[in-house]
Amino acid sequence: MTTRRSIIRAGLLGSAILTGAVSYAPMAMAQEVVKIGLILPMTGPFASTGRQIEAAAKLYMAQNGATVAGKKIELIVKDDTGTPDVTRRLAQELLVNEKVSVLGGFGLTPLAMSTVPLATQAKVPMVVMAAATSMITEASPFVTRTSFTLPQAASVMADWASKNGVKKVVTLVSDYAPGHDAEKWFADTFTAAGGKVEASIRAPLQNPDFAAFLQRVKEAQPDALYVFVPSGVGATVMKQFVERGLDKSGIKLIGTGDVTDDDIINGYGDAAIGAITAHHYSAAHPSAKNKAFVEAFKKASNMRPNFMGVAGYDGMHLIYEALKKTGGTTDGTKLMDAMKGTAWESPRGPVSIDPETREIVLNMYVRKVEKVDGELYNVEFSTFEGVKDPAKKKK
Amino acid sequence: MRMSSREVSSSEIKTTQPALTPQAFLLAKTKWRWPEVAFWLVAFSLIWLMPNRHLLLNEIAILGLFALSIDLILGFAGIISLGHAAFFGLGAYAAGLMAKHGIGEPVVGLLVAGGIAGIAGFFSSFLILRGSDLTRLMITLGVALIFHEIANRMAWLTGGADGLLGIIIPPILGQFEFDFRGATAYTYSLVVLFLLFLLARRIIHSPFGLSLKALKDNRLRAGTIGIASARRIVAIYTLAAAYAGIAGGLLTQTTAFVSLEVLDFARSADALLVLVIGGSGYLYGGPIGAIFFKIMKDGLSALTPAYWLFWMGFALVVLVLVGRDRITGFADRLFAPVVALFGRKAR
Structure with a gap:
């Protein structure tokens, strides 16, 4: 009687596993520890985001010690595989079981948005270190951000382009909220300055192949192609841009710095040289602080830090500073208040947290991809200081 | 392998229990064995025993239900599908959209989610009536990809790649509020899983269920003894789709969030993997595989x-x-x- 036997086996096995799982519950925590939960995509297509931020956060702790205001800091890293319901579950478990005082990380907008209601409900600060859609910080008074917002980068890019002889532009963005942000804020700023957006192309986020879109761009013959795609996809765009001969037909490639991500730009090959982007961080940023940061980061993790890495580093700094201000109190509201208005010198230059919007205020740089000592870098040549999120300035 | 073991066991019956009539044999199969009872008792007792793992348990229950729905078509009708997430996602979005637009009552939401997924299952079942396993794999995969792309394109309705925001789930039947620790969520998912399991168990032991097994073993032979195979496949596929839709609805309601990932290929593949781990064709494969899969995943990714x-x-x-x-x-x-x-x- 196969069925009967297997049912019995199954029942036994199931009960065994379930009872075994009882002992699997995590242990209770000690008193003088402040736990920080980092939820990041460590596997899957956005793994590089997670690895950068984890490496940066660990580097910050190694450099600044694991004790702040008499409390020991414990960092708990969780992999959400880039799936929002997992992010939410992990956040909930970190809050309930580990009793974390601060949540950090969040690689993509949907991942952050799925967790925002929990932060509000539990009154725990949530430090967004990657996701760049403007609306995230508006969704809850317990959200702050140490990366950047796309409107910041996009408006600066448009500003620069309109002042530097670019009149006709085609925009090409990934079809999701950050892409829409990048498209809208570029177009708004650019048309306000007298430029013309010939066509706005949206490419699907999943399995992107840009060949057909780039053909359309070629036919439109604009002065420049403005691109926003998530970090990592940029390589495909650049390669196909050159393959289709767009570089030779006099079309400039401009975009937000996601396209020329420091972490991977070296693999792009010479196709990337000459691309102009606006962003808040380049590993080639000429400051002593950045040189030391890049050096230490490379040593610790064998990667070149990118804008995600620096945001993770600054995120940890913000949490440390807030704990110092509250004297180690982990009350969420007090921590949030302490974070507001904090200003510091980051490897990317001076940054601060806008006390009203909890959004980061930073310098935006216009950079050009060049070869430095045989490696490709984004070399900064123009600075826009103290850029606030334009999406929030309007209100 | 399965065939041969079945032959052995039937010959065993003939030699050891010659008095057993076919009816009595089939009736004996429907009886509850104590390990089954133990399984459900343990599952329900975890509501009190493991209060700090409710969220993971909730995910296990939902994945178990989803895998159970695939087991219904794979284990009992022999239809292999790589696109079952289409129905899961449809149910998830149906429940999410209802909650967003005011009809949030979870039980009603689940019924509608199951209903809509069932309707979609009914219509797409006609596509899998013909062709070999490989054709079915491709068709089911294709259907799922189409659903995924539709959800991506209809961003005004589904929120596209950002996910559906602003879902507020009221208390179940106006009585049980979803709490922060997930106790209600787990209890709710487990009760739904249990009820649907009972229904599935009843169905597979019915004459209809037995005829499905005949279909699975040899469709031509089943046809010659008068089993209308097409109608049965349509029926079980529709039912399985409804189950998947309910599983999707549960996920939406217990996490108050839906995004494109509910329609992902990975979700279909995961559920098949769960069945590989748990074994198909005896109903417990889904729930047990889900326990294994999730605990392994959670444990390893924590390490x-x-x-x-x-x-x-x-x-x-x-x-x-x-x-x-x-x-x-x-x-x-x-x-x-x-x-x-x-x-x-x-x-």
Whole structure:
């Protein structure tokens, strides 16, 4: 009687596993520890985001010690595989079981948005270190951000382009909220300055192949192609841009710095040289602080830090500073208040947290991809200081 | 392998219990065995025993239900599908959209989610009536990809790649509020899983269920003895789609969030993997596989957040190589003393 036997086996096995799982519950925590939960995509297509931020956060702790205001800091890293319901579950478990005082990380907008209601409900600060859609910080008074917002980068890019002889532009963005942000804020700023957006192309986020879109761009013959795609996809765009001969037909490639991500730009090959982007961080940023940061980061993790890495580093700094201000109190509201208005010198230059919007205020740089000592870098040549999120300035 | 073991067991019956009529034999199969009872008792007792793992348990229950829905078509009708997430996602979005637009009552939401997924299952079932397994794989995969792209394109309705925001789920039946620790969520999902399991159990032991098994073993032969195979496949596929839709609805309601990932290929593949781990064709494969899969995933990813996929793959390869028969056999030996205590041998 196969069925009967297997049912019995199954029942036994199931009960065994379930009872075994009882002992699997995590242990209770000690008193003088402040736990920080980092939820990041460590596997899957956005793994590089997670690895950068984890490496940066660990580097910050190694450099600044694991004790702040008499409390020991414990960092708990969780992999959400880039799936929002997992992010939410992990956040909930970190809050309930580990009793974390601060949540950090969040690689993509949907991942952050799925967790925002929990932060509000539990009154725990949530430090967004990657996701760049403007609306995230508006969704809850317990959200702050140490990366950047796309409107910041996009408006600066448009500003620069309109002042530097670019009149006709085609925009090409990934079809999701950050892409829409990048498209809208570029177009708004650019048309306000007298430029013309010939066509706005949206490419699907999943399995992107840009060949057909780039053909359309070629036919439109604009002065420049403005691109926003998530970090990592940029390589495909650049390669196909050159393959289709767009570089030779006099079309400039401009975009937000996601396209020329420091972490991977070296693999792009010479196709990337000459691309102009606006962003808040380049590993080639000429400051002593950045040189030391890049050096230490490379040593610790064998990667070149990118804008995600620096945001993770600054995120940890913000949490440390807030704990110092509250004297180690982990009350969420007090921590949030302490974070507001904090200003510091980051490897990317001076940054601060806008006390009203909890959004980061930073310098935006216009950079050009060049070869430095045989490696490709984004070399900064123009600075826009103290850029606030334009999406929030309007209100 | 399955065929041969079945032949052996039927000959066993003839020799050891000659008095058993076919009716009595079939009736005996529908009886509850104590390990089954134990399984559900343990599952329900975890509501009190493991209060701080409710969220994971909730995910296990939902994945178990989803895998159960695939088991219905794979294990009982022999239809292999790589696109079952289409119905899961449809149910998830149906429940999410209802909650967003005011009709948030979870039980009603679940019924509608199941209904809509069932309707979609009914219409797409006609596509899988013909063709071989490979054709079915491609068709089901294609249907799922179409659903995924539709959800992506209809961003005004589904929120596109950002996910559907602003879902507020009111208390179940106006009584039980979803709490922060997930106790309500787990209890709710488990009760739904249990009820649907009872229904599935009833169905597979009915004449309809038996005719499905005949279909699975040999469709041509089943046809010659008068079983209308097409109608039965349509029926079970519709039912399985409704189950998947309800599982999707549960996920939406217990997490108050839906995004495109509910329609992902990975979700269909995961559920098939769960069935490979748990075994198909006896209904418990889904729930048990889900327990294994989720605990392994959760445990490994807690140990090495960056490299757990490697260990997960490694464990799965070992599992398939060693064979689940031997693993359950191991459990048999392990529990032999307990079984003896109950005065009934396991076999």
